[in-house]
Amino acid sequence: MARIANAAALAAYRKQQRALRPAERKAIAVCAGTGCKAFGGLEVFEAFRAALDAHGLAKTWDLRATGCHGFCERGPLVLFFPEGRLYQRVKPEDVEEIVTRTLLGGEVLERLLYQDPVTGARHEKEHDIPFYRHQRRLVLAQNGQIDPTSLDDYLVLGGYGGLVKALGMDPAAVVAEVKRAGLRGRGGAGFPTGVKWEICRAAQADQRYVICNADEGDPGAFMDRSVIEGNPHLVLEGMLIGAYAIGASQGHVYIRQEYPLAVERLELALAQARALGLLGQDILGSGFSFDVHVSRGGGAFVCGEESAMIASLEGRRGVPRRRPPYPAAQGLHGKPTNINNVETWATVPIILEKGADWFAAIGTAGSKGTKIFSLVGKVNNTGLVEVPMGITLREIVEVIGGGIPGGKAFKAVQTGGPSGGCLPAEKLDVAVDFDSLVREGAMMGSGGMIVMDEDTCMVDVARYFLGFLKFESCGNCTSCRDGLEQLHALVTDIAEGRATSGTLDLLEELAETIRATSLCALGTTAVNPVQSTLRYFRHEYEAHIRDGRCPAKVCKALIHFSINDKCTGCTLCAKNCPQKCITGERKALHVIDQARCIKCGICRDVCKFAAVDVQ
Amino acid sequence: MSAQAVIDPAELDEVLARHPQGQPAGLVNLLHDLQAAFRYLPEQALERAAEHLGLSSAEVYGVATFYEGFHLKPRGEHICTVCMGTACHVRGAARLLEQAERDLAVRAGQTTPDLRFTLEQVNCVGACALGPLVILDGKYHGSMAPDRLSRLLGKLSDKKGSK
Amino acid sequence: MSIRLWIDDREVLAEPGERILEVAQRQGISIPTLCHHPALPVLGACRVCLVEVQQGKRREITTACNTLVQEGMRVATDTAEVRGHRAMNLELLRARAPEAPAVRELATQLGVARSRFRPPAQNPLPNCILCELCVRACAHLGHHALAAVGRGDKKRIGLPHNRPAEACVGCGSCLSVCPTRCILLKETATTRTIWGQTFELVRCKSCGAPVMTEAQRAHAIRTKQLPEDHDDTCELCKQSAASQRLASVVW
Structure with a gap:
């Protein structure tokens, strides 16, 4: 070529x-x-x-x-x-x-x-x-059509048309177009992308950087992975347009090391773009020069935070620093730096190609365009969905997602990743946009949407997220490092039946200090899972504390398994019990030795006669 | 013989040569390449990396221990990774991890004494539709159940027979 | 051009690039802190120097040590909310460092008589509050022997690979900046043991008092190209020698 x-x-x-x-x-x-x-x-x-x-x-x-x-x-x-x-x-x-x-x-x-x-x-x-x-696919539109290893496939569908258009405009006009489109960052906070570009462009410097945040760390979110794996040139084209608008000559993609295929696809796309002259010196004869380097993350959730990501790109521990100064003024190697996430970059070529007005007609007044969610958990149609902003949670969960499997009842939907919030059934008619979700105590985040059914214990969910976050805290701030560990211990006390009437008060008091006094967003939002579950599912906490009961029958310390008279004595449970603590003659009722039972639930899974009860 | 002694110095030189000298910003990428070569980060490799990039041992060690993706101890021949992402969690990933811990008689993050198996957990690999998910030697196994995982692990450990 | 701000309703002038804590200290307004040292890079780890900052419409609780002053900023150092959050962070630190006098005193001042929390699961260096002052001092002096290791609830301070490090010269600066004095240092007449390593001490050639470690002296001579007999005299003897020299030129 x-x-x-x-x-x-x-x-x-x-x-x-x-x-x-x-x-x-x-x-x-x-x-x-x-x-x-x-x-x-x-x-x-x-x-x-x-x-x-x-x-x-x-x-x-x-x-x-x-x-x-x-x-x-x-x-x-x-x-x-x-x-x-x-x-x-x-x-x-x-x-x-x-x-x-x-x-x-x-x-x-x-x-x-x-x-x-x-x-x-x-x-x-x-x-x-x-x-x-019921989806509206813009960013994912080409995923099912093109071979991601073929630049020609992308070009045939009009790829790099947005770049051509941008290069024919004044860089300031490109910024204005993105601003007018009302695009807000898809990575979490929803900061207006055009404004971010404008600030970075205005900073005095001999060198500027653009970074693509592909450190998709939220468990339960995989839209960025799928966009890079399925259409890498779309992301690259967005970065090229942004770099041209901002005046950056160097770009970085900071990508999770857990995504080897995405790294491979991206490296290939870069090589193809370089060969064709879409990266490098004097791109398409415009005088604009730009290249991109791929950096693998080391496996640290906190590196999704801008200043921690920059530290990691500079070869240091991914510890966030106090802002200001913001990366737009002092970022990578001290130079003005603009960071957007994968989905944001991938939306840019579409805006340039179709125009700001076309884009801004989709969505709500405050949140324009579409958003990709990964719809996972206890839902029939698991997968990636791209929907116009403003759609209700109910449409996503019940119509697109096809409802809850096994005839179970919906309990909650968790949005915004580990530091998001859990919304109950009565909030299913909330419109999905940046501001509405925050108002209800959740957030958009990068787009994880985890559906939970009646078998999910909200105390267990809060404990799960705290366990994740205390492990992923960088360990710098007392409030986040020690605070999350202690918060996790308190929630564990509740899950294991050790809590007292004062536990919830201490929990809430501590959560507030963690939120108010931690340096970065990991710490300040880490208490959302606890605060949102307390807001909507306080009765579940109280059932654990007051009655020593886990209503969803999940928390091991508060449940026990027993065999009822539906047992046919098939011996399957006894054979599969890892503790070998189920006894009984063939064709006779079996019994679980409660003292040795570890409550793994395998007996209940293997029983064909619904003879294992959990209480 | 200690596990530290078995790294090939020529291979170490070869990996280092791919990275520009005196550029500390390249540390994380260099550590990835070293780990790809040796399957973990031997002490000697970390020391040479420090020298190569103009960093102190303390800085390199601080970085290598900060990121979950880096392993400072030798890893097993087979790697069993249980995804503990949210989607997998609500579909019962904890029970898979417990099963693997029982079967391999190690805790998550540990390697069996015979260096056959390393058991790891990961916070989501973005294959949530497959949950609960176990990755065995790089291959994804979706909709996993404890008994099926046991059988898979059993098959692997029988393959060459334990020494 | 100076920046004008208010700290506890007092109008104060500061320079761009200055941070709230240093400006307040200059004004004689005391803000408690455990992880700050004026000669070392700012980290913002202990979360004790909390203040309330109002900037335009935005109001937040934040740390004074690493927040840049801005025109028109209003800072309150002693509100009930500020004291409450300081107390909670000290209660967390008190669980981690129950025997550290500095933590105990500050906590007691804020009404934290005891901690309601259990000691953290991972706490290999008892009473260490992980503020990294030791790491920062060690790096600042050019030794880079100490590291912040691991992350999250497993973060700790130590030497690389958990064994004695060549880079450590036994200078003890880590201990001298440590707010909780948690680093173990043992001295005999001729040796000093710190971080699991024993160093020979240089003794003053005139009075015999310990001056520094041999390794420390060798490091200074090597890196600063000093004469071989550098620092073989203690500070006290150096001073008295200097005053004698001074006396000899007085006529």
């Missing part, structure tokens, strides 16, 4: 590539995202390759391994273009039949279509499935 000298040459190259693959051309897109891969997506891809070869169809059908389509729950997913037909839970042994009956015979294989768990209806087209139908 030769270096492309200017915008006209890029347009010519794009035209040439488009001619090679007309839109009506038949294509098979096998999802090779992390979820589908784990379900055997690559084996399905290989099976297709072999079957297409065997049937002499390799020239009539394009076969692509794409990034994440979002509907991870039903993987491996296979999409057929141009119809948009979706087959789900495809196994390699299905492929031969798909080729002969669907590709050659034009027949639809009912059993591979998505079936609505509630209505039982089958849907043939991807866009008819409720999971997809």
